[in-house]
Each structure stands twice: as structure tokens, then as C-alpha cells.
Amino acid sequence: MFTLLILLAERLGIIMLLAFLLVNTRFFRGLLETRTVKTQIWLTVIFSLFVVIANLTGVEITNSKEVVTPLIITGLPQSDSIANTRILVITSASLTGGPVVGMLVGLVGGLHRVVFGGFSDYFYIISSILIGFVIGVWGDKVKGAKLYPSTPWVALLSFSAELIQMSFIFAFHGIGLIKLIFVPMVLLNTIGACLFIEILKTYLSNERQLRAVQTKDVLELANKTLPYFRKGLNFDSAQHVCQIIKQYTNFDAVGLTDTDTVLAHIGAGADHHIAGEPVLTDLSKSVIAKGEEKLAYSRTEIGCPVADCPLNAAIVLPLRVNDETVGALKFYFKDRSKMTVVEENLVNGLALIFSGQLAIGIAEEQTSLLNEAEIKALQVQINPHFFFNAINTIGALMRVNVDQAHEALMQLSAFFRSSLQNGQEKEVTLEQEKKHVDAYMSIEKMRFPNKFNLSYDVAVPENVLLPSFCLQVFVENAVRHAFGNKKKDDRIAIQIRPVDEDSFEIAVSDNGNGIDSQVLEMIGQEPIVETKGSGTALYNLNQRLQGLYGAKSKLQISTSENGTTFKTVIPLTYQEGDCK
Structure with missing residues (x-):
């Protein structure tokens, strides 16, 4: 036994x-x-x-x-x-x-x-x-x-x-x-x-433990590389991404290319795999052409034309966005025995994440361009109706007071000059916006002497930024709609004060007749059909505010028979190069 x-x-x-x-x-x-x-x-x-x-x-x-x-x-x-x-x-x-x-x-x-x-x-x-x-x-x-x-x-x-x-x-x-x-x-x-x-x-x-460790590494890599890939696949983003990957992994070299050019190469072989040069290895060219992952276990399989290249094993994967290969992600070893299933799993995960990050970056860029185009289009819609009234006023003044007509013409010129300048920007300084409003009110006061009184109560520096035409829309809306048949003592007050250290509030009030409850529900939410003008200014402004700053900047309106107040809260930022 x-x-x-x-x-x-x-x-x-x-x-x-x-x-x-x-x-x-x-x-x-x-x-x-x-x-x-x-x-x-x-x-x-x-x-x-x-x-x-x-x-x-x-x-x-x-x-x-x-x-x-x-x-x-x-x-x-x-x-x-x-x-x-x-x-x-x-x-x-x-x-x-x-x-x-x-x-x-x-x-x-x-x-x-x-x-x-x-x-x-x-x-x-x-x-x-x-x-x-x-x-x-x-x-x-x-x-x-x-x-x-x-x-x-x-x-x-x-x-x-x-x-x-x-x-x-x-x-x-x-x-x-x-x-x-x-x-x-x-x-x-x-x-x-x-x-x-x-x-x-x-x-x-x-x-499973190894997968957990890999997942942690991949998530850290993804977190650190996302800001760069959101900028697109270029020399600067590729250089930073390769440095981060090299820091977190044991690869002897890491490279990134677009479809034609080496964007970055960090590690062994950097003396001849040079950023800005055409893609060098046959392996990378094949991956880009076919859109398929390839592994190489010898210098011959890599296909580098430089005889003394130290790279002896490689994993090269395509970066794909919308089913199209936009580049290649390359990982190299000097010792082929170091390339195991662990490394292959890791780089497959990275390739998927990086492709996704590139897709996010492209989508965000397109969204930004679209938003900017919409804002430009909305800005253009704000001022045209004012032009006709101003021309009529200047024409009338020419018959009775040439000097006043000349002054009105200069104010109109200043108004449209600032309209053209401010219309090129999403945001302008408070100082610029006040000049624009003052030019507008000068013309209105010439049309209606002793009718309007505009006042400012400002508790923030004049280099703070706000959306272009923001104050002008509020003031113009009050001039055109708030006072009805009142001939004098029509007051408009602009108050700008900090809410906290990160934001400030704009409040524009009038002592007019208030807003009808049915109209109030529509203001800022949809264009309002009216007999005078287009009825889109407040709607456009509300869209711009939320597009630039989010829902927290949505227009707030309070009204009564004693007047109306429009409010919005805007992040506190300053003109580039200036400080608080």
C-alpha cells in the first residue's frame, strides 16, 4: 500500500x-x-x-x-x-x-x-x-x-x-x-x-487583484491626461501625455502619432524617433493604415530603419474617433521578455480611454464653436430697431437746432462704433458697457427732453466683465416699454453690487407701470411678438447669459404697479491683465 x-x-x-x-x-x-x-x-x-x-x-x-x-x-x-x-x-x-x-x-x-x-x-x-x-x-x-x-x-x-x-x-x-x-x-x-x-x-x-491595480492606474492616467486630450491631438498635448504614461508605467519608451507625423516620443530611441518627423516604423504605418492593434517581439517586426535602435518589442494601437483612425499609441520595450499579457491589457484599456477623451475634446470644441456662433447671431439682433428712431430724431433736429443735430449724430456714431467693437466680444468691461448705454441715453434724451433720468450705483471695479450689450438691453427695454404715456420723471436705476467674492449682481429697475402677468411669464423664455420692434432682445439676452454662465445667471424679474426690476448674477471676472 x-x-x-x-x-x-x-x-x-x-x-x-x-x-x-x-x-x-x-x-x-x-x-x-x-x-x-x-x-x-x-x-x-x-x-x-x-x-x-x-x-x-x-x-x-x-x-x-x-x-x-x-x-x-x-x-x-x-x-x-x-x-x-x-x-x-x-x-x-x-x-x-x-x-x-x-x-x-x-x-x-x-x-x-x-x-x-x-x-x-x-x-x-x-x-x-x-x-x-x-x-x-x-x-x-x-x-x-x-x-x-x-x-x-x-x-x-x-x-x-x-x-x-x-x-x-x-x-x-x-x-x-x-x-x-x-x-x-x-x-x-x-x-x-x-x-x-x-x-x-x-x-x-x-x-482580479492585478486588474484592480491596473484599473486604478488607468483611472489616474485618464484623470491626468484628460485636460490635454481635450485640446486635441497635437504636439503639446502628445508630449504631456507621453510623459505622464512613462511616469506611471514600466515601458522603456512611449510614443504618439497622428496619421502621418510623430507627435511625441519619450524614452529609449528618442534620438531618432523625433517629434515633427514622419512616422518611422513599418509597424506604426501598418496600424494606422489598417486600424488594428499589432504586437512585435523583435526589432525586425518593429521595422525601424535605424540599425542601432534599442527597441526590441512593441505594442502599437490605433486611436479611433467616430470609427476613423486619427493616430497611434505606441509602447516599447528594450527587453522583449518584459512584454506580457499584463502590459497588453493595460495598453488596450488606455487606447480605449484616450480615443474616448479625444472624441470628448472634439465634441466640446464643436459645441463651443456652435455656442459662440449662436451668441454672435444673437448679438446682431439686439440693436437694429434703434437705428430708425435715431435717424428720424436727427432729421427733425436738423430743421430746428443744427448743433443739437450734430451732437446727436456724434452720439449715434459713438453708439454704433461701440456696438461694432463690443459685438466682436462675448464679454466687455463695465466701463465699455456704461459708455455704450450713455451714448444710447444721450440720443433718447434728445428725442424726449426732460423725460428720462438714468442713475448708477456701482460697487465693483469698472474692469469687471459682463456680457456685451447686457445693460443696454435692460435700459432700452425700460425706455420702450416701462413708462407708457408718462411724459416726465421716468427713472431708470442701475445697481451693481458683489454677491460674494466669486460673483456680482446686476439689478436694473424702473418706476414704470409694471408688466402684465401674461407677458411676464413669456419674458426671457420666448420671443414676444409686438407691434414695435422684434421683441427678441430680452429673450436673446437670457439665452446668452445661460449659455455663458449656466442656469444660475437666468434672468429674475419682479414687477408691480410701481415698476419692474430685472436681475442677474454673473461670475466675478476681470479683464485679462487686470486684477481686483
């Missing part, structure tokens, strides 16, 4: 070695975490090879209970038996792939045992299938939400599998063979199944 125990331990070592080699393959590990028809087919094929090996490497036991140890059993007399690790393999297959895989592997193992055993002992087919089914069903129940049962359960299931097998052997061969093989086979196959499942658990756990 002791001799048999040692010999079976040697056979167990062979199975464990094969299991260790198998679990080191990414393909096999990929079969373990999902149970589909495809994965079950592959697991059946793999474990069937194992179960055949277990039969071939068994220990032969003659009819006289002598132990024979051929290197490989190629044939077995009908009177002899074998002690092997077949049940270990069937148990492991059942726990890994479920009852279907367990039964199929049991069928293969049992058939093979019968065939090379001289077509005797057909009970091995039945016992092997039964073990595969029972252990598969029982294992699925006890493992719960986990991938595998706990070690005590694996030991119990393996022990139970051997008891089933021993029951069949006892029924067909009697107690004599059982006495010789029971302890060695039950002990070693139970231990072997536990070791096999622990190897799988350990490797999968390590891989």
Missing part, C-alpha cells in the same frame, strides 16, 4: 504540473468565469485530454495484487486493474464546468479506460458519468454565488466521488482490490482535487 501511495503521488505531481501550466494560459483562465456553450465545449476538450493522461499514467495492479509501474500504460490485460487520478480529473471538471462538463469528461474517461483495458469492466463508464453528474450538481448548489466551493466542500465532494467509485469496484472486484487501493486513491485524489481548485482560485484571485 505504501509503495502504491508513493507511485500515485508521482502521478498526481504530473497532473498538478499540467494544471499549473494550463492555468498560466490566458485562454484557459478566460473559460473559467463564464459558463456558456462555447466555454463548456472547450472545458470538455481540455479535461478530456487530462483524463486520458490520468489513465495512461496510472499504476498497473496485476491479478495477484502486484504493483507494475510502466512509464505509460498502452494496454491492460483484462485480469489486471489500474490505480490512477481519473476521478480527480472528473471531479475537477465537474466543479469547474458544471454537471454537463463533468458527465462528458466522465464518459471520455470511462470509455478510454474500457478500451485500453481490453473492453472489460464496463462499469467504469457508468461510474465515471455518475460521478461527473453528482459532483457537478452538488458543487453548483454548495458554491452559491462564488466561482468555486470552499476548500472543505471540495474535500468532501472529492471524498464522495471516490466512495462512489470504490462502491462500483467493490461490487465487481470484491474486497481484495479495495484493501490495496482505497487509502492511496481516496487520500491522494482528495488532496489533488483540493490542490487543483486552489490553484485555479489563487490565479483568478491574483488576476
Whole structure:
């Protein structure tokens, strides 16, 4: 019995070695975490090879209970038996792939045992299938939400599998063979199944931990590179991105290209992989042309024309935006043995993230251009109706007071000059906006002497920025709509005060007749059809405020029979080069 125990331990070592080699393959590990028809087919094929090996490497036991140890059993007399690790393999297959895989592997193992055993002992087919089914069903129940049962359960299931097998052997061969093989086979196959499942658990756990670490690294990289990729794929962004990647990874060199040109190359080979030069390597050209990832394990595969290039392995991936290749992301090693599955998984994740970041940058740029175009279009709509009234006023003054007409013409010139200048900018200084409003009011006061009174209460510096035409829209709206038939004492007050250290409030009030409740609901929300003018100025201004600063700057309107106040809150910023 002791001799048999040692010999079976040697056979167990062979199975464990094969299991260790198998679990080191990414393909096999990929079969373990999902149970589909495809994965079950592959697991059946793999474990069937194992179960055949277990039969071939068994220990032969003659009819006289002598132990024979051929290197490989190629044939077995009908009177002899074998002690092997077949049940270990069937148990492991059942726990890994479920009852279907367990039964199929049991069928293969049992058939093979019968065939090379001289077509005797057909009970091995039945016992092997039964073990595969029972252990598969029982294992699925006890493992719960986990991938595998706990070690005590694996030991119990393996022990139970051997008891089933021993029951069949006892029924067909009697107690004599059982006495010789029971302890060695039950002990070693139970231990072997536990070791096999622990190897799988350990490797999968390590891989998950590695994925977690990679995910953390990728997220940090993504966070640091996003500001640069949002600016687009150019020399400056590529240089910063490559430096960040080099800092966070173990690659000997990192490069970025567009479709034609090297944008950046950090690390080994930087003396000839130069930013601004055409893409140098055949590998990169192929990736850009085909839009597919490529790996190179030699200098020849990289295809660098420089003879003493130190780069001997590479992973090159396309950067794609809207299904179009816009560049390539390149990772190099000087020592090809450093390039493993870990690095390949990492760079695949980076390529996906960077492609997404580039797409975000392009989308943001297009949105910005669109918003700016809309703002320009809205600005143009603000002033035209004022022009006609001003010309009529100047025409009338020419008949009665040429000097006043001349002054009105100068104010009109100043007004439209500032309109053209301010219209080129999204934001202007408070000083510029006040000059524009003053020019407008000068003309209105000439049209209606002693009618309007404009006052300012300003508690912020005049170099603060606000949307162009902002005050002018409020004032013009009051002049045209607030006072009705009132001929004098029409007051408009502009108050500008800080709200906190980051924002300020503009409030423009009048002492007019107030706004009808039905009209009030529409102001700023939609263009208002009216008989005089376009009725779009306040709506356009409200759209501009929210487009520039967000919903917090939306117009606020309060009204009563004693007048109306328009308010908005704007971030506190200053003209470039100025300070508070």
C-alpha cells in the first residue's frame, strides 16, 4: 500500500504540473468565469485530454495484487486493474464546468479506460458519468454565488466521488482490490482535487487583484491626461501625455502619432524617433493604415530603419474617433521578455480611454464653436430697431437746432462704433458697457427732453466683465416699454453690487407701470411678438447669459404697479491683465 501511495503521488505531481501550466494560459483562465456553450465545449476538450493522461499514467495492479509501474500504460490485460487520478480529473471538471462538463469528461474517461483495458469492466463508464453528474450538481448548489466551493466542500465532494467509485469496484472486484487501493486513491485524489481548485482560485484571485491595480492606474492616467486630450491631438498635448504614461508605467519608451507625423516620443530611441518627423516604423504605418492593434517581439517586426535602435518589442494601437483612425499609441520595450499579457491589457484599456477623451475634446470644441456662433447671431439682433428712431430724431433736429443735430449724430456714431467693437466680444468691461448705454441715453434724451433720468450705483471695479450689450438691453427695454404715456420723471436705476467674492449682481429697475402677468411669464423664455420692434432682445439676452454662465445667471424679474426690476448674477471676472 505504501509503495502504491508513493507511485500515485508521482502521478498526481504530473497532473498538478499540467494544471499549473494550463492555468498560466490566458485562454484557459478566460473559460473559467463564464459558463456558456462555447466555454463548456472547450472545458470538455481540455479535461478530456487530462483524463486520458490520468489513465495512461496510472499504476498497473496485476491479478495477484502486484504493483507494475510502466512509464505509460498502452494496454491492460483484462485480469489486471489500474490505480490512477481519473476521478480527480472528473471531479475537477465537474466543479469547474458544471454537471454537463463533468458527465462528458466522465464518459471520455470511462470509455478510454474500457478500451485500453481490453473492453472489460464496463462499469467504469457508468461510474465515471455518475460521478461527473453528482459532483457537478452538488458543487453548483454548495458554491452559491462564488466561482468555486470552499476548500472543505471540495474535500468532501472529492471524498464522495471516490466512495462512489470504490462502491462500483467493490461490487465487481470484491474486497481484495479495495484493501490495496482505497487509502492511496481516496487520500491522494482528495488532496489533488483540493490542490487543483486552489490553484485555479489563487490565479483568478491574483488576476482580479492585478486588474484592480491596473484599473486604478488607468483611472489616474485618464484623470491626468484628460485636460490635454481635450485640446486635441497635437504636439503639446502628445508630449504631456507621453510623459505622464512613462511616469506611471514600466515601458522603456512611449510614443504618439497622428496619421502621418510623430507627435511625441519619450524614452529609449528618442534620438531618432523625433517629434515633427514622419512616422518611422513599418509597424506604426501598418496600424494606422489598417486600424488594428499589432504586437512585435523583435526589432525586425518593429521595422525601424535605424540599425542601432534599442527597441526590441512593441505594442502599437490605433486611436479611433467616430470609427476613423486619427493616430497611434505606441509602447516599447528594450527587453522583449518584459512584454506580457499584463502590459497588453493595460495598453488596450488606455487606447480605449484616450480615443474616448479625444472624441470628448472634439465634441466640446464643436459645441463651443456652435455656442459662440449662436451668441454672435444673437448679438446682431439686439440693436437694429434703434437705428430708425435715431435717424428720424436727427432729421427733425436738423430743421430746428443744427448743433443739437450734430451732437446727436456724434452720439449715434459713438453708439454704433461701440456696438461694432463690443459685438466682436462675448464679454466687455463695465466701463465699455456704461459708455455704450450713455451714448444710447444721450440720443433718447434728445428725442424726449426732460423725460428720462438714468442713475448708477456701482460697487465693483469698472474692469469687471459682463456680457456685451447686457445693460443696454435692460435700459432700452425700460425706455420702450416701462413708462407708457408718462411724459416726465421716468427713472431708470442701475445697481451693481458683489454677491460674494466669486460673483456680482446686476439689478436694473424702473418706476414704470409694471408688466402684465401674461407677458411676464413669456419674458426671457420666448420671443414676444409686438407691434414695435422684434421683441427678441430680452429673450436673446437670457439665452446668452445661460449659455455663458449656466442656469444660475437666468434672468429674475419682479414687477408691480410701481415698476419692474430685472436681475442677474454673473461670475466675478476681470479683464485679462487686470486684477481686483
